[in-house]
Amino acid sequence: xxxxxxxxxxxxxxxxxxxxxxxxxxxxxxxxxxxxxxxxxxxxxxxxxxxxxxxxxxxxxxxxxxxxxxxxxxxxxxxxxxxxxxxxxxxxxxxxxxxxxxxxxxxxxxxxxxxxxxxxxxxxxxxxxxxxxxxxxxxxxxxxxxxxxxxxxxxxxxxxxxxxxxxxxxxxxxxxxxxxxxxxxxxxxxxxxxxxxxxxxxxxxxxxxxxxxxxxxxxxxxxxxxxxxxxxxxxxxx
Amino acid sequence: xxxxxxxxxxxxxxxxxxxxxxxxxxxxxxxxxxxxxxxxxxxxxxxxxxxxxxxxxxxxxxxxxxxxxxxxxxxxxxxxxxxxxxxxxxxxxxxxxxxxxxxxxxxxx
Numbered sequence: 001x002x003x004x005x006x007x008x009x010x011x012x013x014x015x016x017x018x019x020x021x022x023x024x025x026x027x028x029x030x031x032x033x034x035x036x037x038x039x040x041x042x043x044x045x046x047x048x049x050x051x052x053x054x055x056x057x058x059x060x061x062x063x064x065x066x067x068x069x070x071x072x073x074x075x076x077x078x079x080x081x082x083x084x085x086x087x088x089x090x091x092x093x094x095x096x097x098x099x100x101x102x103x104x105x106x107x108x109x110x111x112x113x114x115x116x117x118x119x120x121x122x123x124x125x126x127x128x129x130x131x132x133x134x135x136x137x138x139x140x141x142x143x144x145x146x147x148x149x150x151x152x153x154x155x156x157x158x159x160x161x162x163x164x165x166x167x168x169x170x171x172x173x174x175x176x177x178x179x180x181x182x183x184x185x186x187x188x189x190x191x192x193x194x195x196x197x198x199x200x201x202x203x204x205x206x207x208x209x210x211x212x213x214x215x216x217x218x219x220x221x222x223x224x225x226x227x228x229x230x231x232x233x234x235x236x237x238x
Numbered sequence: 239x240x241x242x243x244x245x246x247x248x249x250x251x252x253x254x255x256x257x258x259x260x261x262x263x264x265x266x267x268x269x270x271x272x273x274x275x276x277x278x279x280x281x282x283x284x285x286x287x288x289x290x291x292x293x294x295x296x297x298x299x300x301x302x303x304x305x306x307x308x309x310x311x312x313x314x315x316x317x318x319x320x321x322x323x324x325x326x327x328x329x330x331x332x333x334x335x336x337x338x339x340x341x342x343x344x345x346x347x
Contacts, residue, residue, distance in 0.1 A: 158313075161313050161314065162312070162313060194240055194241045194244070195240065196240070196312070196318075200240075200241075200244045201309075201313075226244070229241045229244070230241065230244065230245055230248075232241065233241035233242055233244075233245050234245070
């Protein structure tokens, strides 16, 4: 193990090139530490995003040595290839500059998938009692910790060939709400997620599930949506 | 792909899984048994089971294949919308017509 990291960072937008930096290797150093050191000590024009540094905000995701990662909770020692560290912006997003990507479309798709709570026309009179052990609550719990980092969206093959695809994160959110017994908007939600580029477009490659830093399994959420949409279609059939 | 196409594709896949297995099994059985074309036609002639089985097979293919092809085209080409759906509906009719014609020819031969 050498004392120096050979870091290559993407500079530019859709077109650009990798810029090399030599950075001292430190104990317990994270990938985000490396990027911050480069931005502060070597090149102040480097653009990237971060906020919390503790795996809560979901803003620091990048492609590290070819794989999407949350960089604040990824130690260099876990992902280093010899002494080489290659950093790119997330895939399947428009690149704003360097490592910063445009997330608008990603979050618009959450709205398009009706990934928000729908209380219905009249407010509930009583508190809903939701026992934690019910299957619905457990299905919702399985996907509720999403931090919206975009790692799944970057990892998804379907996303790469169909830019209209709603994507794993939006569909995962829709599935948590489909299992919310208080929600009153599920018919519209199931219709929204079964358009041309909705849940049925998923090929079950499971890249989202293998790369999700929160260990969520959007593939299973999408499979759940497929079943729910199918049940609804069967009920509607004459 | 909308819910109805998805349902149609999955339902016909069940039919095809069974039908293809029986179809291939029958081919192996007849060719190893040394039956000639005339022997086979003698058995299929006027056989209502043959007509029903291969009729269902052809209908399942005519539904299943265009939906799958539509997915492939939507994923790998920019072709979308009405012209794509219409083309594949025609393709479905073509499969149905050619298939049923062949089934009926063997049934009535």
